Amino acid sequence: MNQTSQFHALGLDVGTSRIVIASRAEDSFRYESQLNAFVAIPYSKITEGVLEREKVPHTVKAGQIIVHGNESEKFAGLLNAETRRPMTAGVLDAKEPDSLAMIREILATMLNGHQSDRKKKVCFTVPAPPLGAEGSLTYHEATVRQILTDLNYEPTGINEGLAIVYSELESSNYTGIGISLGGGLCNVCLAYLSVPIISFSIPKAGDYIDTNAAAVTGERANRIRLTKEDSFHFNGFFADKVHQVLGVYYDDMIRSLVTALKEAFTRTSSLPKFNRPIPMVLSGGTALPPGFRDRFEKLLWEQEFPIAVSDIRLAQNPLHATAKGALVCALSDS
């Protein structure tokens, strides 16, 4: 591989809840991550000065300061408000008036440190269409592509599930099933020797769990998410209601995913005849709770699955695997 090309390629995971950039640093990968969220706070000169001094990413707009990225959550907590998000269910949120401006700001801030004289290749993730629907992803993909082009990058899109395959399934020559369990969607891709064969998504993922658990418990979705990330696990009994409800909705999401996998692979007439069982990789923030893999495996084996699966594993780094796969794709294009 051309040494310089290594440093002129980026992987970009544009997720509903997080945006992650992967880059190559000598023999390793480097990641930067920001929440794909923002919060508006009332404008004051003092606040703006503090934010500038502390290098908190923000913009001033229409008498408000909009804090975006990782810091937005802290400010939302201080103001007892929900963060807003540019994206929902894996794509730009048509109902959020500031979605375009905000995702542009977040991407510009994150990519700022990666500028160089030479135009860099950036491979960004796009979700697969929802199973059973031919929902158009063109607007989302074209918009992200345009933003990246405006920022002087050379963008190409990659299916999110395929990025998992490229990140994690080198040992099986990029044959297997990659599943990205993110905030808005679960993205699935079955790949055969690097070629995507079947891709789809289901709209039940982390946000589905948070929103429904919040509705049942009366908590804010932000708080539910923090609880989920901090202390939820599958191997045990919880006395408190939040954890119990999280367990219920997690199970619901996993069952939906397993059913969708079975349905998609069963109804595909041109399913490849693999000469050996293939691996399945789970990735994304929603797959992080301890015991998730075991629970998923148990529910999968309860079904009569149409493909022989050799093993079900968690990605080495579930939060960064998608971005890494996108980077590997960009590098292989260089």
Next chain:
Amino acid sequence: MARISILEPPVSALELRAGQIADPVERLRFLRQEMRPKARLAKVTARSHRRAGWLAAGLAALVVLVPVPTGSAETLARERLLVSPDTTNPAIMLEPAPRVWLVDRSGSSELYSNGLRIDLRYAVSNRPRRQFPIFSTGGVRQGEGNAPVGIVYHTTESNLAPFEEKENRRLQVSGRSSIEVVRQERAYHYQIDRFGRVFRVVQESDAANHAGASVWADSRGVYVNLNDSFLGVSLEGQTSAAEATTPAQIASAKVLTEMLRSRYAIPAGNCVTHAQVSVNPQNMHIGDHTDWAGKFPYAGVGLPDNYAIPLASLYVFGFTYDSVFLRVTGTRWRGLDLAELWVARQAAAEGAETGKYRSVLRRRYKDIEVALKEEQGEEVVK
């Protein structure tokens, strides 16, 4: 029995080849390239169509009608078969390159860690090695190389004295005169005389005039006219008298091969004989030169039986051979059978008669030949 194995899906071979690529990015690049929809074939065929009238037009139409992959792995594998057969026996690709390093260098010789000693007294320069093109199996230029990727073994086809003690003087004289000729012609990078002495003739940084019109392929692509891409190693001897090759020559060829493979990371499958790579563009036959058309001591040189590798000249460019060539080879190479079978399969997959399909492949070669001539100007053709 050998033919049965190739009728099975080629996936395992492709996977094995991919498995040899340690770098995950390079492996992905290789697989994506191999599995890519073969629009290239359509492009090349369409070009042929412009030149060859209705016949090629019909074939081009057939090729264009090959569907773009729609998500079926079987479809993809089938389409890959159309233009991208296995170029190597997986077992060959598994052969690791040994690590060899320079231990000492004096004005007249070099000593290497595996015992190889190279005599430098006859070393000369020639024109510097040019960057050489690498083509896809569809005939499209897909990259360039500038370091040697293989070795071509030759024979001097010079007069041989009996290898006996009483013939010492003749043996020495014929060896020396042979090297003088090779030096004058800039014919090879290395020559091994019958005592097993290794002489550097043309500097490795330069091209030697050793391969002429020639074709070979590996997992990276197809190489055409190998003077720049392959190193030439000649053993003093004759193809028709392979048994006269001395154990000392074979031992030296082994350590020299180890050193070159180590230095340039040359795959074992790219260490082949001149007869395997040589082509005659005038009559579109292979084996224009027949050096080591048979009995090359692959095992003795530490290599797998590379006669089993399918010839890219046949399956990529539609070359053929005649009975004379087969007589020279002695035992028929397995690589010939495999390459023939690939051509037949490709033709069948496109619904074309083999002869017509081969003519499309040949135009592919002619296009490249013209392009290379335009690019490089006149070149010494051995």
